[in-house]
Structures are given as structure tokens and as C-alpha cells.
Amino acid sequence: MSNDIAVRVSGVSHHFGEVGDAHHVRALLDTSLDIARGELLALIGPSGCGKSTLLNVIGGLLEPSTGSVDVGAKRVNGPMPRDIAYVFQENALFPWNTVLDNIKLGMLFQGVPKAEHEDRARQSLKAVGLPEFANHYPGQLSGGMRQRAALARALSLDTPVLLMDEPFGALDEQTRMVLGEDLSILLSRTKKTIVFVTHSLGEAVFLADRVAVFSARPGRIKELISVDEPHPRKPEFVTAPKFTALRNRLYELLHDEIRKSVELSAPAPGAGAH
Ligand SMILES: Nc1ncnc2c1ncn2[C@@H]1O[C@H](COP(=O)(O)OP(=O)(O)OP(=O)(O)O)[C@@H](O)[C@H]1O
Ligand SMILES: [Mg+2]
Structure with missing residues (x-):
């Protein structure tokens, strides 16, 4: 694996429970991805599409059903506290x-x-x-x-790699923005590789070098969008036409997937209605 690649995800799928089981869920499907050293990759996608599952597989907290993950020169097969830290x-x-x-x-x-x-x-x-x-x-x-x-x-x-699962999700918009700016400064200083799950399209564009947009469950990467803007990102970036265009693009990509995932989990029409 080239030295510029911090994390390599190769053909990772994950399902919970046994096939045929009532609780069997295909959470993640055949996902492959190289994350560059010093890159911040944001993961966005409908609820339940497998973002946390992918993060947990990268972090060695979950063993993938198929495929493998390499972090630096090491194959992940359990938690790697010296290489990977988590923020939940x-x-x-x-x-x-x-x-x-x-x-x-x-x-x-x-x-x-x-x-x-x-x-x-x-x-x-x-x-x-x-x-x-x-x-x-x-x-x-x-x-x-x-x-x-x-x-x-x-x-x-x-650690060279930091995994962040909706770290600012419980916070108000203003606090999130300030923490996002701080994280961008930190990133420019430390050159850490960060995988960051968020539901906020604005946060994804503001922070990420690339955004992986997931499809509805079973999740797979539908598209990778690059955000070509150096860190540390300035607060003014959010008012730039480039920012708005990228945010809109993410919205378009996600919209269909969210509708699909809602329809998947909704009861069939008429079911339960009396
Ligand atoms: N421990 C588990 N046992 C069984 N099923 C699970 C488990 N963890 C997750 N799942 C299922 O796997 C699918 C993906 O879950 P995951 O938590 O990865 O989604 P997510 O994309 O992080 O969603 P959210 O945006 O809501 O956090 C879901 O359908 C979920 O029900
Ligand atoms: Mg999650």
C-alpha cells in the first residue's frame, strides 16, 4: 500500500445476524475506498445506511462479514488504540x-x-x-x-487516524460551526487522517476534503465528492458560491436515497390502519 494512503477499505460488507434470521440486516455492501494521509473524509447518508458500521469496521470494533481494512501497514483485526482514536x-x-x-x-x-x-x-x-x-x-x-x-x-x-461519529450532532448550530472551524485549524496543524460521520450537509462541505455519499441500506458509496479548499477553512467559506453549489449537489444526491430509506422502513400502505 502506498505511503500516502492512511486507510484502505477493500470490498467490505457487513451483515448483522444470520441469513434467514428475523433480525438479519445487510448493513453495508461491498465498499472499497482509499483514504489519503491527512485527509478528512466525511460520510453522509440516510439513517441506518451503515455509516457507523463502516466506522466500527475501520476501528476494529466490528469484524466485517467480507473484505478487509488496512491502516498504515497493518491489517485491522481488532481495536488498534495506538493507531486509531474515536470520538462519539x-x-x-x-x-x-x-x-x-x-x-x-x-x-x-x-x-x-x-x-x-x-x-x-x-x-x-x-x-x-x-x-x-x-x-x-x-x-x-x-x-x-x-x-x-x-x-x-x-x-x-x-494516533494518526481519528474516527468521529456525529461528534457535534447533539450541539446547537452555532457551537457546531465554531467547533468545525477549530477542527479545520487542528487538521491543518496535525495532518491527521479523519473519518467524520455527519447528517449536516453544511458541516460535511465545510470540513471535508472528500464527502462519501451513501445509498440507502444496504449502504454503499454512491458518489465521492471532492471539496477543493485548503484547511484551515475560513468562516466566510460558507457564503462562497462553491460552498453552496457543493451543498446543493449533496442534497440532490441524498434526497432520493432518503426517500428510498423512508419507504423501506414505512409500513405497506394500509397496513395497521383501521
Ligand atoms: N449491533 C447491531 N445489531 C443488529 N443490527 C444492527 C446493529 N448495529 C446496526 N445495525 C443495523 O445495521 C444498519 C446500519 O446501522 P448503522 O448504525 O451503521 O447506521 P447509520 O448509517 O450509522 O445510521 P444513523 O445515521 O442513524 O446513525 C441498521 O439497519 C441497523 O439497524
Ligand atoms: Mg450512526
């Missing part, structure tokens, strides 16, 4: 630990030498703009600050 939609901070201790715990699990914990934790808190909140408890922070703390924890692990 609902931050998974321990409420009984301070922000600083939460970050240190992440490093402890990853096996970072203890002598480095304090420095790395404080550096990553600085990187996300929370240096004064090291000794606060998660419950004393706003939702946006908690997500920043979760991001700081992931950054402190210093």
Missing part, C-alpha cells in the same frame, strides 16, 4: 472524573507511559481551548465543552 456523538467522559483525569485515563488504556500523561493532557486541552477547565467535572461543562474535552482525549492519544 455522546461524549463518553466519566462523570466522576475531572476532565484532566478523563484524558489521562484514555492514555492509561492506550499504554502511554505515565510520565507523559500530565503534559500531553494539558497540551491537548490547550489545543481545544479548554486549558482552564482541567479540574472541572464533565457535569460542570456545557455540551459543546464536553465534546471539546472528548476531542482533547482523542487528540492526546496522538
Whole structure:
């Protein structure tokens, strides 16, 4: 695999449960994709199309039914805490630990030498703009600050790859925009490879170097759209004609898929009506 490629997804399919089972779900179908080093790839698609499934397969939390994933020179066959960090939609901070201790715990699990914990934790808190909140408890922070703390924890692990599953999904639009700008600055500084799931078309265009648009379940990549704009992206980017055109293109691509997925999950006409 070429050195410029951080993650290679080769022919990955995933189904949950056994074929013939009532609960059998084909979540992801024959997906192949190369993600370049330092690239931010956004995944968008209808609910239930397999975005989180793909992220979990890349992160080694789920074994694919077929196909394989390589991260750097390694074949993924389980979690790889030294190579891959996660940020989830609902931050998974321990409420009984301070922000600083939460970050240190992440490093402890990853096996970072203890002598480095304090420095790395404080550096990553600085990187996300929370240096004064090291000794606060998660419950004393706003939702946006908690997500920043979760991001700081992931950054402190210093992995080349970061997987983010709707990390700002629970936040208000304004906070999301500011966090998006900060993430773009971070990206330009750290050259991390990021896979970022979002339902926000604007967020996808603002952050991504490429956007993978998924089809309705079973998900596969319907189209890859490039966003040719250097990081760090400026707030003004959202008013540029290029931004609007790309956002509209994503909307067009998604619209049909969302309709299909809604029709798939809706009861047949007349069913249940009395
Ligand atoms: N642990 C599981 N067991 C059984 N089925 C699952 C499991 N996880 C996901 N699925 C099914 O796989 C499909 C894809 O789920 P996934 O969570 O990947 O979707 P998604 O694209 O992330 O959706 P959303 O946008 O709503 O987060 C769904 O139909 C879901 O019901
Ligand atoms: Mg999901």
C-alpha cells in the first residue's frame, strides 16, 4: 500500500445476524475506498445506511462479514488504540472524573507511559481551548465543552487516524460551526487522517476534503465528492458560491436515497390502519 494512503477499505460488507434470521440486516455492501494521509473524509447518508458500521469496521470494533481494512501497514483485526482514536456523538467522559483525569485515563488504556500523561493532557486541552477547565467535572461543562474535552482525549492519544461519529450532532448550530472551524485549524496543524460521520450537509462541505455519499441500506458509496479548499477553512467559506453549489449537489444526491430509506422502513400502505 502506498505511503500516502492512511486507510484502505477493500470490498467490505457487513451483515448483522444470520441469513434467514428475523433480525438479519445487510448493513453495508461491498465498499472499497482509499483514504489519503491527512485527509478528512466525511460520510453522509440516510439513517441506518451503515455509516457507523463502516466506522466500527475501520476501528476494529466490528469484524466485517467480507473484505478487509488496512491502516498504515497493518491489517485491522481488532481495536488498534495506538493507531486509531474515536470520538462519539455522546461524549463518553466519566462523570466522576475531572476532565484532566478523563484524558489521562484514555492514555492509561492506550499504554502511554505515565510520565507523559500530565503534559500531553494539558497540551491537548490547550489545543481545544479548554486549558482552564482541567479540574472541572464533565457535569460542570456545557455540551459543546464536553465534546471539546472528548476531542482533547482523542487528540492526546496522538494516533494518526481519528474516527468521529456525529461528534457535534447533539450541539446547537452555532457551537457546531465554531467547533468545525477549530477542527479545520487542528487538521491543518496535525495532518491527521479523519473519518467524520455527519447528517449536516453544511458541516460535511465545510470540513471535508472528500464527502462519501451513501445509498440507502444496504449502504454503499454512491458518489465521492471532492471539496477543493485548503484547511484551515475560513468562516466566510460558507457564503462562497462553491460552498453552496457543493451543498446543493449533496442534497440532490441524498434526497432520493432518503426517500428510498423512508419507504423501506414505512409500513405497506394500509397496513395497521383501521
Ligand atoms: N449491533 C447491531 N445489531 C443488529 N443490527 C444492527 C446493529 N448495529 C446496526 N445495525 C443495523 O445495521 C444498519 C446500519 O446501522 P448503522 O448504525 O451503521 O447506521 P447509520 O448509517 O450509522 O445510521 P444513523 O445515521 O442513524 O446513525 C441498521 O439497519 C441497523 O439497524
Ligand atoms: Mg450512526
